[in-house]
Amino acid sequence: MKADILVLCAAGMLVSAYLMVGQRALFTTIRLYGLQSLLLAVVAATIAISEARPELWVTAGVTVALKTILIPWFLMRVIDRIGIHREIEPFLSVPASLLVCVGLTVVGYRVSTGFPEGAGGVSHHLIGVALSLLLVGLFLMVTRKKAITQILALLTVENAVFLVAVGVTSGMPLIVELGISFDVILAVLILGILVRRIVDRFESMDVSRLSTLKG
Amino acid sequence: MPTTVIHPALLALGVLLQSAGMLAVAPLLKVAIKKMKASLQNRQGPPWLQGYYDLAKLLRKEPLRSETASWVYVAGPRVYFAAAIAAATLVPVLTAAAPLESAGGILLLVGTLALGRFALATAALDTGSPFGGMGASRDMTIAALAEPALMLGLFTSALAAGSLNLGVLVRGLVAQGPSFHPSDLLAFAGLLIIVIAETGRIPVDNPATHLELTMIHEAMVLEYAGPDLALVEWASAVKELLYLTLLVDLFMPVGIATSLAPGALLVALAAWALKVFALAVVVTLVETTNAKLRLFRVPELVSVSLGLAFLALAVRFF
Numbered sequence: 426m427k428a429d430i431l432v433l434c435a436a437g438m439l440v441s442a443y444l445m446v447g448q449r450a451l452f453t454t455i456r457l458y459g460l461q462s463l464l465l466a467v468v469a470a471t472i473a474i475s476e477a478r479p480e481l482w483v484t485a486g487v488t489v490a491l492k493t494i495l496i497p498w499f500l501m502r503v504i505d506r507i508g509i510h511r512e513i514e515p516f517l518s519v520p521a522s523l524l525v526c527v528g529l530t531v532v533g534y535r536v537s538t539g540f541p542e543g544a545g546g547v548s549h550h551l552i553g554v555a556l557s558l559l560l561v562g563l564f565l566m567v568t569r570k571k572a573i574t575q576i577l578a579l580l581t582v583e584n585a586v587f588l589v590a591v592g593v594t595s596g597m598p599l600i601v602e603l604g605i606s607f608d609v610i611l612a613v614l615i616l617g618i619l620v621r622r623i624v625d626r627f628e629s630m631d632v633s634r635l636s637t638l639k640g
Numbered sequence: 641m642p643t644t645v646i647h648p649a650l651l652a653l654g655v656l657l658q659s660a661g662m663l664a665v666a667p668l669l670k671v672a673i674k675k676m677k678a679s680l681q682n683r684q685g686p687p688w689l690q691g692y693y694d695l696a697k698l699l700r701k702e703p704l705r706s707e708t709a710s711w712v713y714v715a716g717p718r719v720y721f722a723a724a725i726a727a728a729t730l731v732p733v734l735t736a737a738a739p740l741e742s743a744g745g746i747l748l749l750v751g752t753l754a755l756g757r758f759a760l761a762t763a764a765l766d767t768g769s770p771f772g773g774m775g776a777s778r779d780m781t782i783a784a785l786a787e788p789a790l791m792l793g794l795f796t797s798a799l800a801a802g803s804l805n806l807g808v809l810v811r812g813l814v815a816q817g818p819s820f821h822p823s824d825l826l827a828f829a830g831l832l833i834i835v836i837a838e839t840g841r842i843p844v845d846n847p848a849t850h851l852e853l854t855m856i857h858e859a860m861v862l863e864y865a866g867p868d869l870a871l872v873e874w875a876s877a878v879k880e881l882l883y884l885t886l887l888v889d890l891f892m893p894v895g896i897a898t899s900l901a902p903g904a905l906l907v908a909l910a911a912w913a914l915k916v917f918a919l920a921v922v923v924t925l926v927e928t929t930n931a932k933l934r935l936f937r938v939p940e941l942v943s944v945s946l947g948l949a950f951l952a953l954a955v956r957f958f
Contacts, residue, residue: 428820429818429819429820432820432821432822433820433825435822436822436823436824436825436826437825439822439826440825440826440829440948443829443944443947443948443951444944446944447940447941447943447944447947449937519940519943519944520939520940520943520947523943523944523946523947524947526947526951527947527950527951527954530951530954530955531951531954531955534954534955534958535958537958538958549958550821550822553822553955553958554822
């Protein structure tokens with residue numbers, strides 16, 4: 426039962442990352458990120474119950490509060506203010522991106538079998554999904570032009586790291602976890618302000634235009 | 641029900657019961673989705689039996705056909721209808737065995753559905769009406785992507801159970817008991833998109849309009865009237881029920897009857913109705929909360945499902 430919930434949530438995180446790749450509307454992408462973080466919180470809560478590790482409740486709570494509520498709300502507000510709702514032209518077309526992501530997932534899963542914990546069972550799937558999520562996040566970061574999508578890609582990578590930390594290792598010290606969470610929220614805040622500055626300057630969120638700044 | 645020794649009479653009875661049952665229930669599903677959608681929009685929706693009234697009305701009317709139509713036009717709806725019924729006998733519904741499962745498995749099912757689609761698309765081209773041709777070309781564009789995704793998604797389950805035969809496959813899943821693999825969720829997500837695309841629902845096609853810029857399925861059947869139209873509508877409803885049943889079979893086979901005992905069948909009937917209804921709720925929610933995609937964005941959505949299905953198959957190997 427516990428294993429099923431963990432694998433279901435991990436697979437759900439991967440599906441949400443895929444839908445993010447196949448999605449152009451920024452609002453939906455943000456909602457998918459919120460869903461992904463919620464699933465991460467469910468993973469933490471499941472482990473908190475099954476392995477009697479009450480400190481993971483804090484992780485789950487912080488994840489829900491920050492990543493499923495606060496950050497999506499903030500990003501949606503930023504989008505609302507600047508009025509840009511769609512990723513018009515990514516560097517790579519959607520079908521091609523998906524194909525690359527399939528390859529990345531296979532790579533992620535294949536690499537995960539190299540870890541002693543990744544040989545089989547639940548941690549095999551958790552590591553596999555986390556590595557795939559990491560690669561898909563990085564890929565999303567380099568192929569999208571909109572600053573908001575790039576922030577979401579960075580957050581996806583962070584979710585992947587958290588998934589491994591919570592699901593496979595015996596966990597990070599609470600102070601480190603809280604530190605990372607505040608780092609994330611701070612990074613999102615700064616990036617949000619940066620996005621508005623970019624939009625003010627270029628009237629577009631397209632970061633490829635930044636290269637025109639060269640003298 | 642063992643596959644090897646089945647009396648021909650029993651087989652015929654099974655085929656008859658299953659196809660009659662699917663034909664009887666299918667219009668109800670369509671109305672159920674319409675009603676749920678209406679209630680989400682604060683409307684009342686059609687009465688529960690509207691699907692049957694519509695079919696009865698259409699069947700009573702005189703068949704009107706264009707003067708330029710040839711036999712292809714007449715054959716189209718009939719082949720489509722026959723293919724839908726044939727496909728319905730290939731899928732386990734209440735018992736963990738399909739009446740005609742000895743005839744073939746997944747490939748035959750996909751092929752039968754493709755035959756129906758081909759018949760309808762050629763028939764749409766036959767009268768030379770621009771709408772028919774437009775609808776046919778759009779339908780084929782989507783089908784070209786949706787069909788491989790459907791097959792890959794089905795193969796994922798087949799790989800888990802070790803058989804391409806749907807009856808053997810479902811029995812294998814039931815014997816295996818509830819176990820979960822990440823590829824199940826990936827394949828389910830992929831197949832759900834396919835079901836939405838194949839049954840012509842928002843965000844791919846809007847079943848409620850006849851707006852020439854957007855319609856796909858409705859454009860194909862625009863020329864049909866009377867009994868011909870009734871056959872098309874009825875077959876589409878059966879196809880929709882069939883796809884939902886297929887999802888239920890592959891991903892939540894809980895409650896399906898493994899014997900022909902009346903008690904087990906009753907439980908299976910209740911479980912099947914409940915699960916199909918739950919999926920119908922999901923379809924309704926998707927249809928209500930999404931806007932229709934631009935036609936040129938549809939291949940993107942379908943390629944997402946192709947990617948998911950392919951990924952499910954790849955992950956299955958680890």
